[in-house]
């Protein structure tokens with residue numbers, strides 16, 4: 001089991017609204033529920049998970065800057081920023097720790113109607129990307145980080 005790994009769980013815009021967003025894409029759980037569950041899964045794996053969400057690009061960037069040298073890895077759901085926000089990509093590049101890109105909904109399938117959802121400006125930097133698995137995608141992300149960071 002991985003021991004005492006420090007993992008940041010980062011959410012971008014509108015993800016604080018989970019529970020009130022379209023349930024066919026995002027289920028019924030709140031961000032609080034999600035964070036509690038990921039913390040518990042992390043604990044089972046010997047990981048300490050610190051959580052942060054912001055709707056504000058600058059606040060998000062400054063938070064990521066402050067994590068450099070502090071965390072061993074990250075799980076990032078950048079929300080809509082995924083599809084166009086190059087400053088988020090630059091901040092994640094500077095983080096210098098492996099991160100997993102996670103989307104609750106199936107952005108590939110949704111891309112048939114909304115092509116922008118198939119674009120990710122962070123994907124090539126990510127250890128791996130997971131989408132369409134709801135809450136379980138975050139457990140898969142923890143497992144990918146355990147494998148990477150051992």
Ligand code: DQA
Pocket residue numbers: 013014015077078079080081082102103104105106107117
């Ligand atoms: C999302 C998918 C994005 O396209 C969307 O803008 C979000 C959430 C997801 O978790 O499925 O806000 O990242």
